[in-house]
Amino acid sequence: IEYGICIPHLCHVPGLTDIGACRLCIVEHITNGRSVVTTSCTLKVQEGMVIRSNTDRIKRLRHNIAELLVAEAPNSRAIQDIAVRCGVKKVRYPFRNSNCVLCGRCVRACTELWHANALGFVGRGKNRQVERPLNMRHEFCKQCDYCVQICPMTITPCDGPMKPGEEYLCGKCESQLMITEEVPDSCVWCRLGEGFDCGRYAGNKALR
Structure with a gap:
């Protein structure tokens, strides 16, 4: 985020030890000609590293992880917003309505x-x-x-907590949360690292 590259994350908190629990921050680390998928928050920086953060493979994996998180905890506004950022349109997995995702x-x-x-x-x-x-x-x-x-469970979706059996993917903030073509992998106003009050934006203009 500091360099204008948006890598979705949920468990990361500045100042705390990173554990890679949510798996959303996965990237491809190219080493010895091979591509290894790993969590970026736990990857130690080294000279000459080659990292790919927005490949089709990574986007597909993140999409599935975000979808699983929504199925696990649909009542989290933070998770709902992250799922939209990752391009989730519908949830294929059974909803569990858990109150904790072990982040x-x-x-x-x-x-x-x-x-x-x-x-x-x-x-x-x-x-x-x-x-x-x-x-x-x-x-x-x-x-x-x-x-x-x-x-991440303390902020509920716009319409309030969902009842068991009535869970759904909210998506109401899609137009503000989706990364636009003008900034394909940039999100300089993303505040997920500071909390869960995401800075909404359209194009290159932040919406407050």
Whole structure:
């Protein structure tokens, strides 16, 4: 984003350790003549690296990842907007209406910014979730609510929360969120790295 290249992301938070949980920031890293798909947030920069961020292969993979995220958590405005940016027109997967996509933003903020360790991942596979120790409010919780502020589930779609069985891809902001032909891979006003109040734009003009 700093250099005008829009790479969608959900789990990245400036100042926190990157873990590549959402997989949206995937790029092609060309090494020894081979193309390797990897998360850009966890890829260490080296001299002479060749990175491709907007190939047909990457766009196809991102599209599928974004579609899966919407199916998992359709009530997240952040995820809905990211899906539109990735060109998702419809969701082919069953909706689960989950209240967490395991992006780890809250866990890392609690541990790395506040050093409280009041949140953590428990379980494995499909049973993995974010919990307080022993499922109780930890005595070290500072009750700062920062975990809530940076959670992608806290901002619901324009029409409010969707009822189970009535989930859909919103897409109402498509004209403002889609990357236009004039800026095929640029999004200098994208604010996804700072929060979830995306800067809306049309062409090269930001809409506030």
